[in-house]
Amino acid sequence: MSNTPMSPQTMKLSLRPTDVIVAVMGLTGSGKSTFISQCVGQNLGIIGHGLQGFTQEVSCHMFTYSESVNVYLVDTPGFDDTTLTDSDVLKAIATWMGDTYQNKIMLNGIIYLHRITDPRMQGSALKNLHIFRKLCGKDAFKNVTLATTMWEAVSLEDGERRERELLETPDFWKPMYQKDAVVARHYNNRQSAMAILERFMRKEPIVTSLQEEMVNGKKELVDTEAGMELNTEYRKIEERLKKDLEATMEGLRAALQEKDKETAAELERCRMEVNEKLNKVQMEREDLKVDLAKLLAATKLFRAMARSSNQAVNEMQQERNHNTSGDDLREHGKLSKEETTASAPRPQSYDPNGGYSNRTSSDQSSAAKIRTRPARKRDMVKAIFGRGPRVEVTEVDD
Numbered sequence: 001m002s003n004t005p006m007s008p009q010t011m012k013l014s015l016r017p018t019d020v021i022v023a024v025m026g027l028t029g030s031g032k033s034t035f036i037s038q039c040v041g042q043n044l045g046i047i048g049h050g051l052q053g054f055t056q057e058v059s060c061h062m063f064t065y066s067e068s069v070n071v072y073l074v075d076t077p078g079f080d081d082t083t084l085t086d087s088d089v090l091k092a093i094a095t096w097m098g099d100t101y102q103n104k105i106m107l108n109g110i111i112y113l114h115r116i117t118d119p120r121m122q123g124s125a126l127k128n129l130h131i132f133r134k135l136c137g138k139d140a141f142k143n144v145t146l147a148t149t150m151w152e153a154v155s156l157e158d159g160e161r162r163e164r165e166l167l168e169t170p171d172f173w174k175p176m177y178q179k180d181a182v183v184a185r186h187y188n189n190r191q192s193a194m195a196i197l198e199r200f201m202r203k204e205p206i207v208t209s210l211q212e213e214m215v216n217g218k219k220e221l222v223d224t225e226a227g228m229e230l231n232t233e234y235r236k237i238e239e240r241l242k243k244d245l246e247a248t249m250e251g252l253r254a255a256l257q258e259k260d261k262e263t264a265a266e267l268e269r270c271r272m273e274v275n276e277k278l279n280k281v282q283m284e285r286e287d288l289k290v291d292l293a294k295l296l297a298a299t300k301l302f303r304a305m306a307r308s309s310n311q312a313v314n315e316m317q318q319e320r321n322h323n324t325s326g327d328d329l330r331e332h333g334k335l336s337k338e339e340t341t342a343s344a345p346r347p348q349s350y351d352p353n354g355g356y357s358n359r360t361s362s363d364q365s366s367a368a369k370i371r372t373r374p375a376r377k378r379d380m381v382k383a384i385f386g387r388g389p390r391v392e393v394t395e396v397d398d
Protein backbone atom coordinates (compact mmCIF):
# COMPACT_ATOMS: atom_id res chain seq x y z
CA MET A 1 0.00 0.00 0.00
CA SER A 2 1.34 3.44 -0.80
CA ASN A 3 0.02 6.85 0.08
CA THR A 4 2.75 8.70 -1.79
CA PRO A 5 1.71 10.23 -5.10
CA MET A 6 3.91 8.98 -7.91
CA SER A 7 4.99 10.27 -11.28
CA PRO A 8 4.32 8.41 -14.55
CA GLN A 9 8.05 7.64 -14.74
CA THR A 10 8.05 6.02 -11.29
CA MET A 11 4.83 4.17 -12.11
CA LYS A 12 6.40 2.76 -15.24
CA LEU A 13 9.20 1.17 -13.25
CA SER A 14 6.88 -0.74 -10.95
CA LEU A 15 3.95 -1.51 -13.29
CA ARG A 16 3.15 -5.14 -14.09
CA PRO A 17 0.99 -6.21 -17.06
CA THR A 18 -1.78 -7.31 -14.69
CA ASP A 19 -1.95 -3.97 -12.87
CA VAL A 20 -4.89 -1.67 -13.33
CA ILE A 21 -4.98 2.13 -13.66
CA VAL A 22 -8.17 4.08 -13.11
CA ALA A 23 -8.60 7.86 -13.20
CA VAL A 24 -11.17 9.41 -10.88
CA MET A 25 -12.80 12.56 -12.21
CA GLY A 26 -15.77 14.76 -11.46
CA LEU A 27 -16.80 18.16 -10.20
CA THR A 28 -14.93 19.56 -7.23
CA GLY A 29 -16.41 18.19 -4.01
CA SER A 30 -17.96 15.15 -5.68
CA GLY A 31 -15.92 12.80 -3.46
CA LYS A 32 -12.95 11.78 -5.66
CA SER A 33 -10.28 12.00 -2.96
CA THR A 34 -12.62 10.34 -0.45
CA PHE A 35 -13.21 7.46 -2.84
CA ILE A 36 -9.46 7.01 -3.36
CA SER A 37 -8.76 7.19 0.38
CA GLN A 38 -11.37 4.48 0.94
CA CYS A 39 -9.70 2.25 -1.65
CA VAL A 40 -6.20 2.84 -0.39
CA GLY A 41 -7.46 2.34 3.16
CA GLN A 42 -5.88 5.49 4.51
CA ASN A 43 -6.83 9.10 4.80
CA LEU A 44 -4.49 10.58 2.24
CA GLY A 45 -4.90 14.06 3.60
CA ILE A 46 -6.34 15.23 0.31
CA ILE A 47 -9.99 15.37 1.29
CA GLY A 48 -12.19 18.31 1.91
CA HIS A 49 -13.79 21.18 0.24
CA GLY A 50 -12.28 23.96 2.30
CA LEU A 51 -9.39 26.18 1.31
CA GLN A 52 -6.82 23.54 2.23
CA GLY A 53 -8.52 20.30 1.29
CA PHE A 54 -9.42 20.53 -2.35
CA THR A 55 -7.24 18.71 -4.84
CA GLN A 56 -5.13 21.07 -6.93
CA GLU A 57 -2.98 18.65 -8.83
CA VAL A 58 -3.14 15.28 -10.48
CA SER A 59 -1.70 12.58 -8.25
CA CYS A 60 -1.56 8.82 -8.43
CA HIS A 61 -2.02 6.43 -5.48
CA MET A 62 -1.43 2.70 -5.46
CA PHE A 63 -2.90 -0.11 -3.39
CA THR A 64 -2.72 -3.89 -3.57
CA TYR A 65 -6.00 -5.28 -4.87
CA SER A 66 -4.93 -8.92 -5.07
CA GLU A 67 -1.73 -10.90 -5.28
CA SER A 68 -1.42 -10.25 -8.99
CA VAL A 69 -3.06 -6.82 -9.23
CA ASN A 70 -1.96 -3.46 -7.92
CA VAL A 71 -4.50 -0.73 -8.60
CA TYR A 72 -3.29 2.78 -9.38
CA LEU A 73 -5.91 5.45 -8.78
CA VAL A 74 -5.44 8.86 -10.29
CA ASP A 75 -6.87 11.78 -8.32
CA THR A 76 -7.70 14.83 -10.40
CA PRO A 77 -8.82 18.37 -9.62
CA GLY A 78 -12.38 19.20 -10.67
CA PHE A 79 -13.57 22.18 -12.69
CA ASP A 80 -15.31 24.85 -10.68
CA ASP A 81 -15.38 28.61 -10.51
CA THR A 82 -13.68 29.33 -7.24
CA THR A 83 -10.35 27.59 -6.77
CA LEU A 84 -8.23 26.85 -9.82
CA THR A 85 -9.00 28.35 -13.21
CA ASP A 86 -10.59 25.93 -15.67
CA SER A 87 -7.59 26.15 -17.99
CA ASP A 88 -5.29 25.23 -15.07
CA VAL A 89 -7.41 22.16 -14.36
CA LEU A 90 -7.44 21.06 -17.99
CA LYS A 91 -3.70 21.64 -18.32
CA ALA A 92 -3.00 19.57 -15.21
CA ILE A 93 -5.11 16.68 -16.52
CA ALA A 94 -3.67 16.98 -20.04
CA THR A 95 -0.10 16.95 -18.72
CA TRP A 96 -0.68 13.78 -16.71
CA MET A 97 -2.62 12.03 -19.46
CA GLY A 98 -0.14 12.99 -22.15
CA ASP A 99 2.86 12.05 -20.04
CA THR A 100 1.47 8.62 -19.18
CA TYR A 101 0.40 7.81 -22.72
CA GLN A 102 3.78 8.92 -24.03
CA ASN A 103 5.32 6.51 -21.53
CA LYS A 104 3.02 3.74 -22.85
CA ILE A 105 1.00 3.69 -19.64
CA MET A 106 -2.64 3.13 -20.47
CA LEU A 107 -5.79 3.73 -18.47
CA ASN A 108 -8.08 0.76 -17.81
CA GLY A 109 -10.93 3.04 -17.01
CA ILE A 110 -12.29 6.28 -15.67
CA ILE A 111 -14.74 6.77 -12.81
CA TYR A 112 -16.80 9.94 -13.07
CA LEU A 113 -18.30 10.93 -9.72
CA HIS A 114 -21.40 13.05 -9.24
CA ARG A 115 -23.14 14.10 -6.01
CA ILE A 116 -26.65 12.73 -5.98
CA THR A 117 -27.44 15.50 -3.49
CA ASP A 118 -27.18 18.13 -6.25
CA PRO A 119 -30.77 18.98 -7.13
CA ARG A 120 -29.92 20.37 -10.56
CA MET A 121 -27.26 19.79 -13.17
CA GLN A 122 -26.17 23.25 -14.26
CA GLY A 123 -23.30 25.74 -14.23
CA SER A 124 -20.00 24.16 -13.20
CA ALA A 125 -21.48 20.65 -13.00
CA LEU A 126 -22.66 20.79 -16.60
CA LYS A 127 -19.45 22.40 -17.84
CA ASN A 128 -17.45 19.70 -16.03
CA LEU A 129 -19.51 16.96 -17.63
CA HIS A 130 -19.26 18.43 -21.14
CA ILE A 131 -15.49 18.77 -20.91
CA PHE A 132 -15.24 15.25 -19.48
CA ARG A 133 -17.20 13.79 -22.41
CA LYS A 134 -14.92 15.50 -24.92
CA LEU A 135 -11.79 14.57 -23.05
CA CYS A 136 -12.79 10.88 -23.09
CA GLY A 137 -14.12 10.62 -26.61
CA LYS A 138 -16.86 8.21 -27.67
CA ASP A 139 -14.57 5.19 -27.99
CA ALA A 140 -13.58 5.41 -24.34
CA PHE A 141 -17.16 5.55 -22.95
CA LYS A 142 -17.26 1.76 -22.58
CA ASN A 143 -14.52 2.03 -19.95
CA VAL A 144 -16.30 4.78 -18.01
CA THR A 145 -18.25 4.25 -14.82
CA LEU A 146 -20.63 7.06 -13.90
CA ALA A 147 -21.02 6.83 -10.15
CA THR A 148 -23.14 8.86 -7.78
CA THR A 149 -21.99 9.68 -4.24
CA MET A 150 -23.61 10.89 -1.01
CA TRP A 151 -26.62 8.57 -1.10
CA GLU A 152 -26.90 8.69 2.67
CA ALA A 153 -27.67 12.41 2.40
CA VAL A 154 -30.81 12.08 0.21
CA SER A 155 -34.06 10.17 0.45
CA LEU A 156 -34.10 7.11 -1.79
CA GLU A 157 -37.01 8.60 -3.70
CA ASP A 158 -35.17 11.85 -4.51
CA GLY A 159 -31.97 9.97 -5.31
CA GLU A 160 -33.68 7.60 -7.72
CA ARG A 161 -35.53 10.43 -9.44
CA ARG A 162 -32.29 12.36 -9.96
CA GLU A 163 -30.51 9.25 -11.16
CA ARG A 164 -33.27 8.67 -13.75
CA GLU A 165 -32.97 12.26 -14.88
CA LEU A 166 -29.21 11.86 -15.32
CA LEU A 167 -29.73 8.77 -17.45
CA GLU A 168 -32.59 10.04 -19.55
CA THR A 169 -31.43 13.57 -20.38
CA PRO A 170 -29.47 13.85 -23.65
CA ASP A 171 -27.35 16.67 -22.23
CA PHE A 172 -26.45 14.69 -19.10
CA TRP A 173 -25.37 11.03 -18.95
CA LYS A 174 -27.55 9.58 -21.70
CA PRO A 175 -25.01 9.64 -24.60
CA MET A 176 -22.37 7.91 -22.47
CA TYR A 177 -24.83 5.40 -21.04
CA GLN A 178 -25.99 4.55 -24.56
CA LYS A 179 -22.38 3.94 -25.55
CA ASP A 180 -21.87 1.35 -22.80
CA ALA A 181 -20.74 3.48 -19.88
CA VAL A 182 -21.81 1.78 -16.64
CA VAL A 183 -23.84 3.49 -13.93
CA ALA A 184 -23.15 2.78 -10.25
CA ARG A 185 -23.92 4.07 -6.76
CA HIS A 186 -21.13 4.63 -4.27
CA TYR A 187 -22.20 4.18 -0.66
CA ASN A 188 -19.26 5.94 0.98
CA ASN A 189 -17.43 2.83 2.16
CA ARG A 190 -14.60 0.57 0.98
CA GLN A 191 -16.82 -2.35 0.04
CA SER A 192 -18.82 -0.16 -2.30
CA ALA A 193 -15.62 1.33 -3.79
CA MET A 194 -14.22 -2.16 -4.44
CA ALA A 195 -17.45 -3.20 -6.16
CA ILE A 196 -17.14 -0.19 -8.48
CA LEU A 197 -13.51 -1.00 -9.28
CA GLU A 198 -14.22 -4.67 -9.94
CA ARG A 199 -15.24 -4.28 -13.58
CA PHE A 200 -11.95 -2.62 -14.51
CA MET A 201 -10.04 -5.81 -13.70
CA ARG A 202 -11.38 -7.28 -16.94
CA LYS A 203 -11.19 -4.16 -19.10
CA GLU A 204 -8.82 -3.69 -22.00
CA PRO A 205 -6.98 -0.37 -21.67
CA ILE A 206 -8.19 2.67 -23.58
CA VAL A 207 -6.74 5.78 -25.16
CA THR A 208 -8.77 8.89 -24.50
CA SER A 209 -9.39 11.52 -27.16
CA LEU A 210 -7.26 14.00 -25.25
CA GLN A 211 -4.31 11.59 -25.25
CA GLU A 212 -4.75 10.74 -28.91
CA GLU A 213 -4.98 14.41 -29.90
CA MET A 214 -2.10 15.69 -27.78
CA VAL A 215 0.35 12.83 -28.23
CA ASN A 216 -0.34 11.40 -31.72
CA GLY A 217 -1.90 14.55 -33.18
CA LYS A 218 0.60 16.88 -31.46
CA LYS A 219 -2.21 19.40 -31.08
CA GLU A 220 -2.21 22.39 -28.79
CA LEU A 221 -4.68 22.01 -25.95
CA VAL A 222 -6.88 24.72 -27.46
CA ASP A 223 -7.35 22.59 -30.60
CA THR A 224 -8.37 19.40 -28.80
CA GLU A 225 -12.05 18.54 -28.37
CA ALA A 226 -11.86 19.22 -24.63
CA GLY A 227 -9.95 22.48 -25.19
CA MET A 228 -12.52 23.62 -27.77
CA GLU A 229 -15.33 22.84 -25.36
CA LEU A 230 -13.68 24.96 -22.68
CA ASN A 231 -12.96 27.66 -25.23
CA THR A 232 -16.66 27.77 -26.08
CA GLU A 233 -17.41 28.29 -22.39
CA TYR A 234 -14.88 31.11 -22.27
CA ARG A 235 -16.38 32.72 -25.38
CA LYS A 236 -19.84 32.72 -23.79
CA ILE A 237 -18.46 34.48 -20.72
CA GLU A 238 -16.57 36.91 -22.93
CA GLU A 239 -19.71 37.77 -24.90
CA ARG A 240 -21.61 38.42 -21.68
CA LEU A 241 -18.85 40.62 -20.31
CA LYS A 242 -18.59 42.58 -23.56
CA LYS A 243 -22.32 43.31 -23.41
CA ASP A 244 -21.93 44.45 -19.78
CA LEU A 245 -19.05 46.66 -20.82
CA GLU A 246 -21.06 48.27 -23.63
CA ALA A 247 -23.98 48.96 -21.31
CA THR A 248 -21.66 50.46 -18.70
CA MET A 249 -19.96 52.67 -21.29
CA GLU A 250 -23.30 53.91 -22.54
CA GLY A 251 -24.35 54.80 -19.00
CA LEU A 252 -21.01 56.45 -18.39
CA ARG A 253 -21.32 58.63 -21.48
CA ALA A 254 -24.82 59.71 -20.44
CA ALA A 255 -23.69 60.51 -16.89
CA LEU A 256 -20.79 62.60 -18.20
CA GLN A 257 -23.11 64.49 -20.55
CA GLU A 258 -25.44 65.23 -17.66
CA LYS A 259 -22.44 66.17 -15.51
CA ASP A 260 -23.56 63.64 -12.88
CA LYS A 261 -20.15 63.11 -11.30
CA GLU A 262 -21.26 60.63 -8.66
CA THR A 263 -22.90 58.23 -11.14
CA ALA A 264 -20.00 58.66 -13.54
CA ALA A 265 -17.49 57.70 -10.83
CA GLU A 266 -19.54 54.64 -9.90
CA LEU A 267 -19.85 53.56 -13.55
CA GLU A 268 -16.14 54.10 -14.10
CA ARG A 269 -15.44 51.71 -11.22
CA CYS A 270 -17.83 49.23 -12.85
CA ARG A 271 -16.13 49.62 -16.20
CA MET A 272 -12.73 48.88 -14.69
CA GLU A 273 -14.09 45.82 -12.90
CA VAL A 274 -15.67 44.37 -16.04
CA ASN A 275 -12.53 45.14 -18.02
CA GLU A 276 -10.44 43.27 -15.50
CA LYS A 277 -12.72 40.22 -15.72
CA LEU A 278 -12.56 40.37 -19.49
CA ASN A 279 -8.75 40.46 -19.45
CA LYS A 280 -8.68 37.49 -17.10
CA VAL A 281 -10.91 35.40 -19.38
CA GLN A 282 -8.83 36.34 -22.40
CA MET A 283 -5.65 35.33 -20.54
CA GLU A 284 -7.16 31.99 -19.57
CA ARG A 285 -8.08 31.34 -23.18
CA GLU A 286 -4.53 32.19 -24.22
CA ASP A 287 -3.29 29.72 -21.60
CA LEU A 288 -4.78 26.90 -23.65
CA LYS A 289 -2.43 27.59 -26.55
CA VAL A 290 0.10 25.09 -25.35
CA ASP A 291 1.15 21.65 -26.55
CA LEU A 292 2.29 18.64 -24.56
CA ALA A 293 5.99 19.37 -25.10
CA LYS A 294 5.56 22.79 -23.48
CA LEU A 295 3.45 21.42 -20.65
CA LEU A 296 6.09 18.81 -19.90
CA ALA A 297 8.91 21.32 -20.19
CA ALA A 298 7.15 23.50 -17.63
CA THR A 299 6.73 20.49 -15.35
CA LYS A 300 10.39 19.59 -15.65
CA LEU A 301 11.50 23.14 -15.00
CA PHE A 302 9.22 23.42 -12.01
CA ARG A 303 10.52 20.18 -10.50
CA ALA A 304 14.13 21.22 -10.97
CA MET A 305 13.50 24.65 -9.47
CA ALA A 306 11.45 23.22 -6.63
CA ARG A 307 14.27 20.82 -5.82
CA SER A 308 16.95 23.49 -5.81
CA SER A 309 14.70 25.90 -3.97
CA ASN A 310 13.95 23.28 -1.31
CA GLN A 311 17.62 22.52 -1.01
CA ALA A 312 18.47 26.20 -0.53
CA VAL A 313 15.69 26.50 2.04
CA ASN A 314 17.00 23.51 3.96
CA GLU A 315 20.52 24.91 3.96
CA MET A 316 19.26 28.28 5.20
CA GLN A 317 17.25 26.56 7.87
CA GLN A 318 20.21 24.50 9.04
CA GLU A 319 22.43 27.55 9.08
CA ARG A 320 19.84 29.51 11.02
CA ASN A 321 19.40 26.72 13.56
CA HIS A 322 23.15 26.53 13.96
CA ASN A 323 23.66 30.29 14.35
CA THR A 324 20.72 31.05 16.58
CA SER A 325 20.71 28.40 19.24
CA GLY A 326 18.33 29.63 21.94
CA ASP A 327 20.93 29.52 24.68
CA ASP A 328 23.30 31.79 22.80
CA LEU A 329 20.65 34.41 22.19
CA ARG A 330 19.20 34.27 25.70
CA GLU A 331 22.69 34.54 27.09
CA HIS A 332 23.11 37.80 25.22
CA GLY A 333 19.71 38.96 26.37
CA LYS A 334 18.41 39.27 22.80
CA LEU A 335 15.39 36.96 22.92
CA SER A 336 12.92 35.79 25.51
CA LYS A 337 12.42 32.08 26.19
CA GLU A 338 9.19 32.07 24.17
CA GLU A 339 10.92 33.64 21.19
CA THR A 340 13.76 31.15 21.18
CA THR A 341 11.30 28.27 21.43
CA ALA A 342 9.50 29.62 18.38
CA SER A 343 12.69 29.41 16.36
CA ALA A 344 12.98 25.64 16.81
CA PRO A 345 12.40 23.57 13.65
CA ARG A 346 8.78 22.54 13.15
CA PRO A 347 7.25 19.57 11.45
CA GLN A 348 6.59 20.34 7.82
CA SER A 349 3.12 21.07 6.55
CA TYR A 350 1.93 21.49 2.99
CA ASP A 351 1.18 24.95 1.71
CA PRO A 352 -1.16 24.78 -1.27
CA ASN A 353 0.34 27.95 -2.73
CA GLY A 354 3.90 27.02 -2.72
CA GLY A 355 5.05 23.75 -1.24
CA TYR A 356 6.23 22.62 2.13
CA SER A 357 6.53 25.16 4.89
CA ASN A 358 7.72 25.02 8.46
CA ARG A 359 5.54 27.96 9.42
CA THR A 360 2.30 27.67 11.32
CA SER A 361 -0.42 30.24 10.77
CA SER A 362 -0.09 31.60 14.28
CA ASP A 363 3.66 31.82 14.03
CA GLN A 364 4.49 35.49 13.78
CA SER A 365 7.83 35.49 15.58
CA SER A 366 10.71 37.21 13.87
CA ALA A 367 12.74 34.03 14.02
CA ALA A 368 10.12 32.25 11.94
CA LYS A 369 10.00 34.92 9.24
CA ILE A 370 12.60 33.23 7.10
CA ARG A 371 10.86 32.30 3.88
CA THR A 372 10.71 28.54 3.90
CA ARG A 373 8.70 27.75 0.84
CA PRO A 374 9.98 27.33 -2.67
CA ALA A 375 9.32 29.96 -5.30
CA ARG A 376 5.76 29.98 -6.61
CA LYS A 377 5.10 27.65 -9.52
CA ARG A 378 3.59 30.50 -11.48
CA ASP A 379 6.87 32.43 -11.34
CA MET A 380 8.80 29.35 -12.33
CA VAL A 381 6.88 28.57 -15.50
CA LYS A 382 7.06 32.21 -16.56
CA ALA A 383 10.54 31.43 -17.82
CA ILE A 384 9.04 29.14 -20.43
CA PHE A 385 5.81 30.83 -21.33
CA GLY A 386 6.74 34.46 -20.87
CA ARG A 387 3.56 35.54 -19.14
CA GLY A 388 3.32 32.29 -17.25
CA PRO A 389 0.27 30.04 -17.56
CA ARG A 390 -0.19 28.20 -14.30
CA VAL A 391 0.69 24.60 -14.90
CA GLU A 392 0.06 22.88 -11.58
CA VAL A 393 2.53 20.14 -11.04
CA THR A 394 2.80 17.57 -8.28
CA GLU A 395 6.31 17.49 -6.95
CA VAL A 396 6.83 13.80 -7.14
CA ASP A 397 9.20 11.04 -6.29
CA ASP A 398 11.37 10.78 -9.35
Ligand SMILES: Nc1nc2c(ncn2[C@@H]2O[C@H](COP(=O)(O)OP(=O)(O)OP(=O)(O)O)[C@@H](O)[C@H]2O)c(=O)[nH]1
Nearest residue numbers: 028029030031032033034047048054055078150188
Ligand atom coordinates in the same frame (compact mmCIF):
# COMPACT_ATOMS: atom_id res chain seq x y z
N1 LIG B 1 -21.89 12.21 3.13
C1 LIG B 1 -20.92 11.99 2.23
N2 LIG B 1 -19.91 12.85 2.20
C2 LIG B 1 -18.93 12.63 1.29
C3 LIG B 1 -18.98 11.51 0.39
N3 LIG B 1 -17.90 11.59 -0.40
C4 LIG B 1 -17.22 12.67 -0.01
N4 LIG B 1 -17.83 13.31 1.00
C5 LIG B 1 -17.40 14.55 1.67
O1 LIG B 1 -17.45 15.58 0.68
C6 LIG B 1 -16.37 16.49 0.84
C7 LIG B 1 -15.59 16.58 -0.46
O2 LIG B 1 -14.99 15.33 -0.70
P1 LIG B 1 -13.60 15.19 -1.50
O3 LIG B 1 -13.30 13.73 -1.52
O4 LIG B 1 -12.55 16.09 -1.00
O5 LIG B 1 -14.07 15.69 -2.90
P2 LIG B 1 -13.18 15.89 -4.24
O6 LIG B 1 -14.00 15.44 -5.37
O7 LIG B 1 -11.86 15.24 -4.05
O8 LIG B 1 -13.06 17.46 -4.28
P3 LIG B 1 -11.92 18.35 -5.02
O9 LIG B 1 -10.58 17.84 -4.59
O10 LIG B 1 -12.24 19.73 -4.54
O11 LIG B 1 -12.12 18.22 -6.50
C8 LIG B 1 -15.55 15.97 2.01
O12 LIG B 1 -15.93 16.69 3.14
C9 LIG B 1 -15.94 14.52 2.11
O13 LIG B 1 -15.82 14.04 3.45
C10 LIG B 1 -20.12 10.61 0.47
O14 LIG B 1 -20.27 9.65 -0.29
N5 LIG B 1 -21.05 10.91 1.42
Ligand SMILES: [Mg+2]
Nearest residue numbers: 033046054055
Ligand atom coordinates in the same frame (compact mmCIF):
# COMPACT_ATOMS: atom_id res chain seq x y z
MG1 LIG C 1 -9.96 15.98 -4.12
